[in-house]
Amino acid sequence: MIPVRQAGASPPPALRRLQALGPLTAGASAAVVAATAETRVVRARRELLVEGRPIATPLLLLDGWAARVRIMSDGRRQFVGFVLPGETLGHYGFAQPVASVTVTALNEVRVCPLPDSEGHPDLERAYAISRALDEAHLMAQVIRLGRLDARERILDLLLELEERLALAELAEDGGFTMPLTQEMLADALGLTSVHVNRMLQQSRRTGELRWNGRQVALPDPAALRAQVGRAATVVTAGD
Amino acid sequence: MIPVRQAGASPPPALRRLQALGPLTAGASAAVVAATAETRVVRARRELLVEGRPIATPLLLLDGWAARVRIMSDGRRQFVGFVLPGETLGHYGFAQPVASVTVTALNEVRVCPLPDSEGHPDLERAYAISRALDEAHLMAQVIRLGRLDARERILDLLLELEERLALAELAEDGGFTMPLTQEMLADALGLTSVHVNRMLQQSRRTGELRWNGRQVALPDPAALRAQVGRAATVVTAGD
DNA sequence: CGGGTAATTGACCTAAGTCAACCAATGTGG
DNA sequence: CCACATTGGTTGACTTAGGTCAATTACCCG
Numbered sequence: 028m029i030p031v032r033q034a035g036a037s038p039p040p041a042l043r044r045l046q047a048l049g050p051l052t053a054g055a056s057a058a059v060v061a062a063t064a065e066t067r068v069v070r071a072r073r074e075l076l077v078e079g080r081p082i083a084t085p086l087l088l089l090d091g092w093a094a095r096v097r098i099m100s101d102g103r104r105q106f107v108g109f110v111l112p113g114e115t116l117g118h119y120g121f122a123q124p125v126a127s128v129t130v131t132a133l134n135e136v137r138v139c140p141l142p143d144s145e146g147h148p149d150l151e152r153a154y155a156i157s158r159a160l161d162e163a164h165l166m167a168q169v170i171r172l173g174r175l176d177a178r179e180r181i182l183d184l185l186l187e188l189e190e191r192l193a194l195a196e197l198a199e200d201g202g203f204t205m206p207l208t209q210e211m212l213a214d215a216l217g218l219t220s221v222h223v224n225r226m227l228q229q230s231r232r233t234g235e236l237r238w239n240g241r242q243v244a245l246p247d248p249a250a251l252r253a254q255v256g257r258a259a260t261v262v263t264a265g266d
Numbered sequence: 267m268i269p270v271r272q273a274g275a276s277p278p279p280a281l282r283r284l285q286a287l288g289p290l291t292a293g294a295s296a297a298v299v300a301a302t303a304e305t306r307v308v309r310a311r312r313e314l315l316v317e318g319r320p321i322a323t324p325l326l327l328l329d330g331w332a333a334r335v336r337i338m339s340d341g342r343r344q345f346v347g348f349v350l351p352g353e354t355l356g357h358y359g360f361a362q363p364v365a366s367v368t369v370t371a372l373n374e375v376r377v378c379p380l381p382d383s384e385g386h387p388d389l390e391r392a393y394a395i396s397r398a399l400d401e402a403h404l405m406a407q408v409i410r411l412g413r414l415d416a417r418e419r420i421l422d423l424l425l426e427l428e429e430r431l432a433l434a435e436l437a438e439d440g441g442f443t444m445p446l447t448q449e450m451l452a453d454a455l456g457l458t459s460v461h462v463n464r465m466l467q468q469s470r471r472t473g474e475l476r477w478n479g480r481q482v483a484l485p486d487p488a489a490l491r492a493q494v495g496r497a498a499t500v501v502t503a504g505d
Numbered sequence: 506c507g508g509g510t511a512a513t514t515g516a517c518c519t520a521a522g523t524c525a526a527c528c529a530a531t532g533t534g535g
Numbered sequence: 536c537c538a539c540a541t542t543g544g545t546t547g548a549c550t551t552a553g554g555t556c557a558a559t560t561a562c563c564c565g
Contacts, residue, residue: 097409099495105412107405119398127402159358163366165404166346170336172411173344173456177553208511217412222553224513240562256338416521447543461521463545 039063041089044113044195048153055147062142063089069132076117076126084140085118091136092206094215095128106215108164109133109188113195115141115157134206164191172217175255177226180216182236183255186248202237202244278302280328283352283434287392294386301381302328308371315356315365323379324357330375331445333454334367345454347403348372348427352434354380354396373445403430411456414494416465419455421475422494425487441476441483 042059045051051059066089069075075093076082093110107128110116116130118141144151167187171180188205192198209227210220230236235251237244245251252258281298284290290298305328308314314332315321332349346367349355355369357380383390406426410419427444431437448466449459469475474490476483484490491497 095405097405099409099413101495103413103495105409107408127398128405159366162401162404165401165408166334166336166367169346169404169407169411170338170344172408173454174338174342210511219554220512221514221555224511225553228513256340256342449543458522459544460523460546463543464521467545 039089039112040195040197041087041113045150045153045157047194047196048156049149051149051153052147055144055150058147058150059087059142062087063139066137066139069136069138071132071134071136073132074129075132075136075138076128076130078126078129080126082117082126086116086138087141088112088114088116089137089139092133093130093136094133094211096131096214097128104214105217106211108161108168109215111188111191111195112197114161114191115154118154118158133211160191168215177216177218177222178230179255180218181212181223181226182230182245182251183257184212184216185236185243185245186252186255186257189243189245189248202242204241205243206241278328278351279434279436280326280352284389284392284396286433286435287395288388290388290392291386294381294383294389297386297389298326298381301326302378305376305378308375308377310371310373310375312371313368314371314375314377315367315369317366317368318364321356321365325355325377326380327351327353327355328376328378331372332369332375333372333450335370335453336367343453344456345450347400347407348454350427350430350434351436353400353430354393357393357397372450399430407454416455416457416461417469418494419457420451420462420465421469421484421490422496423451423455424475424482424484425491425494425496428482428484428487441481443480444482445480 039060042056045059046056069091075086078097088110090112092112093116095107095110096104097107098104110130116138117126141154142150144154164187167183171183175183189198189203192203197203207215208220209223212218213220213223216223227236227238231238234246237246278299280302281295284298285295308330314325317336327349329351331351332355334346334349335343336346337343349369355377356365381389383393403426406422410422414422428437428442431442436442446454447459448462451457452459452462455462466475466477470477473485476485
């Protein structure tokens with residue numbers, strides 16, 4: 028990890044996401060901005076957290092994508108889930124001294140220590156919602172792997188990613204930018220990269236998906252959601 | 267749900283599990299026993315929690331098995347996970363007003379309101395570990411569905427179930443009793459019941475598995491764990 | 506230009522699904 | 536106590552989604 032001097036940056040997507048989860052007071056927003064003073068950059072393929080190793084401090088992902096990954100002794104690899112800008116890492120709301128999975132940066136990533144919610148109930152509330160979403164994403168992953176076919180898995184995941192990015196305003200309706208290779212997609216979806224490629228081509232031909240390099244667009248998300256049996260994720264506030 | 271008068275019962279497996287997660291003071295144990303005064307019986311196939319419906323009160327499962335289940339509009343069904351005696355339901359340690367999945371009783375089940383941990387830090391600690399285990403089980407499910415083949419999925423799940431039951435002392439080394447039909451197993455493992463049946467037969471022939479009605483035994487768990495790439499789940503205390 | 510990563514394609518293979526019987530155990534009403 | 540219905544397990548014949556292997560092409564990037 029390379030410590031970085033990160034002076035005045037542009038309005039961070041991570042902050043926008045937290046604000047989207049539940050409006051933050053000026054004080055809470057300031058606390059988040061303050062935490063970014065200790066931003067670190069982690070290069071692609073480096074590990075943010077290692078399974079079984081103590082978690083130094085919970086993190087807030089400012090920029091870039093990471094994945095929770097488990098690798099089997101024979102080399103099979105499974106992405107358990109992704110971590111997108113504005114999402115948190117190693118933050119459980121309860122005792123959890125060691126990481127339960129390895130988290131790897133998929134591209135160059137910026138992280139900072141998770142802003143302390145002490146004295147900011149609104150921030151704590153945003154974290155609580157964030158944790159609930161984490162769990163929802165994990166369950167969605169189980170459904171995808173258990174009961175969707177290849178095409179549905181791909182589209183369902185892309186829909187989810189778009190929804191999640193939208194919270195941080197990282198998805199325009201022209202689509203979004205995604206650092207995933209087809210192989211990473213395969214590792215997330217329990218498929219092979221060859222098959223992912225074939226299905227992508229097919230979806231491109233039918234026009235339900237546009238995919239150019241790192242740019243992805245789903246022209247008719249509503250129709251796809253229906254086809255894939257994906258319910259819109261509802262975030263009910265809580266308390 | 268049928269309220270029940272539940273007088274002095276045998277030493278409940280649920281209590282044994284909580285004690286196994288972290289020794290409880292006499293007071294905490296008493297609180298758990300006290301909570302069982304309000305035990306309810308839920309019949310097989312009835313729902314304990316319905317997705318999207320408010321959670322009246324978090325529950326402790328005393329007896330019987332339940333499953334978190336999601337059903338797609340076209341009838342496909344996926345068990346997201348199981349709930350075994352001593353495990354908790356609708357208990358998140360943070361705001362979560364509505365259930366995120368439906369939980370269905372797989373056989374006749376007894377539940378009681380989750381004993382309040384107020385004033386019992388040791389009980390709270392047991393709950394925290396329980397939540398961490400929940401998450402671990404969910405991740406294990408993702409690995410199974412994403413990267414294991416049918417035989418591995420079955421054996422891995424059975425190994426996990428045995429480990430979990432052992433916490434409540436519900437697994438002798440002669441095996442354990444399991445209310446799951448082959449079809450339920452299929453719904454948990456992303457397979458069809460026909461295929462589950464074939465794989466079970468094969469595993470029975472090789473002797474790696476014994477399966478008689480509701481009785482299951484894995485004669486050599488250590489060997490299987492190695493074959494399936496299953497790491498023993500380590501529960502580190504926490505704080 | 507050279508070397509590495511990512512995407513693409515074809516030929517072929519196999520794990521798992523589908524469909525359809527059939528059987529065994531259990532339970533139910535009469 | 537029996538005829539019948541139901542549920543769960545078992546089996547065979549056949550199909551298919553997705554995997555494997557291997558080669559080829561398209562990009563980068565220094």
